[in-house]
Amino acid sequence: MNAARTTVWIVGCLGPLMLAVLVVGCTGDPEADxxxxxxxxxPDVPVPSDFELVEKMSRSRSRGSWRTVDYLYRGGGEKFAVIRFFERQMSINGWRLVDKRFVQGRATLNYVKDDEICCITVYSSSTGWNGTYIHVDISPSGDTIPTGKPTKLQRKS
Known part of the structure; x- marks a missing residue:
């Protein structure tokens, strides 16, 4: 009888605790990588797997080795996890962080690589949709834009 009571107590007390651990474990960790x-x-600007390109809000252009990219992505990743993702992944892909800002809920990470500048802005939706947006803007650095016209730097010389 005493063993039966112990078993009931263990199941009664530890059962809900185990269930809580399972439920919390299955919901995912917002701090996870x-x-x-x-x-x-x-190709050289990775995006988290649960984000999709918003095509009607995105555009790109390239000519030779020159390119511009203005892409908007939407997904369910937590904003600070997305920021950490880019801090890790961009350096792996040869980009060097030159500036990082956080202003009014928007994080902006500025990178350089060869003759290009990449500005990544991460922010939460303001429309009530519980998600995160990533704006990726890549452009040639100022003196490499092939317009045929002198750049601002060249005009001042």
């Missing part, structure tokens, strides 16, 4: 998409639309 995000995983890059296997094929990002921009």
């Amino acid at each position: 995000l995983v890059a998409q296997p094929r990002s639309p921009v």
Whole structure:
């Protein structure tokens, strides 16, 4: 009889605790590392796997080795996890962080690589949708834009 009471007590007390651990474990950890998409639309700028390109709000152009990218992604990743994702992944892809800002809920990470500048802005939706946006803007650095016209730097010389 005493063993039966002990068993009932263990099941009664530890059962709900085990269930709580299982439920919390299955909901995911917002601090967990995000995983890059296997094929990002921009090969040297990885994007977390649960983000998708918002095509009607995105555009790109290239000519030779010159390119501009203005892409908007939408997904469910937590904003600060996304920021950490880019801090890790961009350096792996040869980008060097030159500036990092956080202003009014928007994080902006500025990178350089060769003759390009990449500005990544991460922010939460303001429309009530519980998600995160990533804006990726890549452009040539000022003196490499192939317009045929002198750049601002060249005009001042």
